[in-house]
Amino acid sequence: MADELFIPSDTNRKAIYEALWPQLQSVVAGESDTIANTANVMAVLKEAFSFLWVGVYYVAKDHSNQLVLGPFQGPLACTRIAFGRGVCGTAWKEGRTIRVDDVDNFPGHIACSSKSKSELVVPIRRNNEIIGVLDVDSEHLADFSEVDEHYLEQIADLLGKLNYA
Ligand code: SME
Numbered sequence: 001m002a003d004e005l006f007i008p009s010d011t012n013r014k015a016i017y018e019a020l021w022p023q024l025q026s027v028v029a030g031e032s033d034t035i036a037n038t039a040n041v042m043a044v045l046k047e048a049f050s051f052l053w054v055g056v057y058y059v060a061k062d063h064s065n066q067l068v069l070g071p072f073q074g075p076l077a078c079t080r081i082a083f084g085r086g087v088c089g090t091a092w093k094e095g096r097t098i099r100v101d102d103v104d105n106f107p108g109h110i111a112c113s114s115k116s117k118s119e120l121v122v123p124i125r126r127n128n129e130i131i132g133v134l135d136v137d138s139e140h141l142a143d144f145s146e147v148d149e150h151y152l153e154q155i156a157d158l159l160g161k162l163n164y165a
Pocket of ligand 1: 053077078085086087088089108113116119135137
């Protein structure tokens with residue numbers, strides 16, 4: 001794994017995601033621990049894009065029908081989200097990526113931080129089963145596009161392939 005991240009000084013997010021992709025693959029290839037790898041992937045995303053919050057919620061293994069907070073970067077966050085609640089619980093329930101341009105217009109949005117204005121949540125699948133979600137929050141309205149959707153789905157796919165034994 002490279003000691004330092006290379007982030008192009010580019011305002012084009014597509015170019016940044018493209019530059020990050022091989023580095024993310026290299027980061028996770030050098031380590032077998034899933035929490036360590038997931039934590040580093042969140043750190044890379046936070047550093048590259050300065051998102052307000054980026055993290056993972058996992059489907060809890062305690063049969064509570066809730067998501068539970070995993071590795072993240074950003075302000076303090078709620079630890080549990082019920083199935084079907086908020087953007088995260090809805091993405092889990094509906095099994096699809098949800099992009100919210102204005103969180104105030106999303107019924108049931110859970111405001112972990114009052115600074116969050118827009119949000120993108122991508123399910124993480126392992127063998128076709130949803131095991132968690134990747135959640136990204138921004139301080140700006142409508143900060144996410146199809147480009148973020150595309151690359152964060154690719155990154156969620158990478159997270160789903162980690163070792164969850
Ligand atoms: N806003 C999310 C909750 C998680 S925080 O943003 C970190 C939601 O509505 O599910």
